[in-house]
Amino acid sequence: MFTGIIEETGTVESFTKGDDAWKLRLATRLPREDIAPGDSIAINGCCLTVTGFDADFIRFDLLEETYRLTNIGKLAPGSAVNLECSLRFGGKMGGHFVTGHIDGQGVIEIFEQRGSDYYLRVKAPAGTGLNLIEKGSIAIDGISLTVAEVEGDTFAVWLIPTTITVTNLRTRRPGDHVNLEFDMLGKYVQKLAAAHLVGQTQAA
Known part of the structure; x- marks a missing residue:
């Protein structure tokens, strides 16, 4: 879960097609003590999993679907991306609930x-x-x-x-x-309303 408050912008260092996934490497100043392999970070609002990092870069693997359905597939070396680490227990809720699943x-x-x-x-x-x-x-x-x-x-x-x-x-x-x-919340309301309308139509 995220809040939509961007912590910093990173820069794409490389973005290549690997044998098993797309490989994204970002240059970022995010504090490394707050990051571990397996953590979730939102990149341009898309929740991705950290696969590795060092002092200079953080690395991610992308599914083909993520590449195809989001603007991450349009990134190139030098592109600026928005970064937000996942919300931690007790953290500030500064924006609104963001899942990291792009519509x-x-x-x-x-x-x-x-x-x-x-x-x-x-x-x-x-x-x-x-x-x-x-x-x-x-x-x-x-x-x-x-x-x-x-x-x-x-x-x-x-x-x-x-x-x-x-x-x-x-x-x-x-x-x-x-x-x-x-x-x-709006998506849930819309789904409930649509289901209610279908129920009314079937009962008529």
């Missing part, structure tokens, strides 16, 4: 400064707009953000300059793909 990729339509803040509009996958509500939570590349506008499958958020500075959003441009995880 799909969105495409940035508009990303521009408006006054002192930034406006980001994203086109989510077709049919996922039911998961979006104004003032609800969403994780974009692992960042906990508040939905400001919803129109069909398109939504927008507002960002303060600090969020741009401390995350990989500083490298994002219109047309880029971002990982999306919709609010877990």
Whole structure:
């Protein structure tokens, strides 16, 4: 479990196809005393397992499905990625509950400064707009953000300059793909509502 509060951005050192999995190696300043093989770290919001590390790099293996369904498959050496270690017992809950399981990729339509803040509009996958509500939570590349506008499958958020500075959003441009995880509570509510509707239809 994660909170959507990015601890730092790492840099892709290498990303290659191995015999058994995709191999990702990141340069990061995350404290090594807090990391062990088998730990979970969210990379652009996607929960991955640490397979090894040293003073300079942390290594991960990726499933083919993860490579295909998330924007991690689009990474290249030099890419900036958002990093968050899993929530520990007694840790701060600064954002919202984020599982690290990506629901799909969105495409940035508009990303521009408006006054002192930034406006980001994203086109989510077709049919996922039911998961979006104004003032609800969403994780974009692992960042906990508040939905400001919803129109069909398109939504927008507002960002303060600090969020741009401390995350990989500083490298994002219109047309880029971002990982999306919709609010877990909202997904449960939608599923319950859909099941209730099916029950009513069958009873009619």
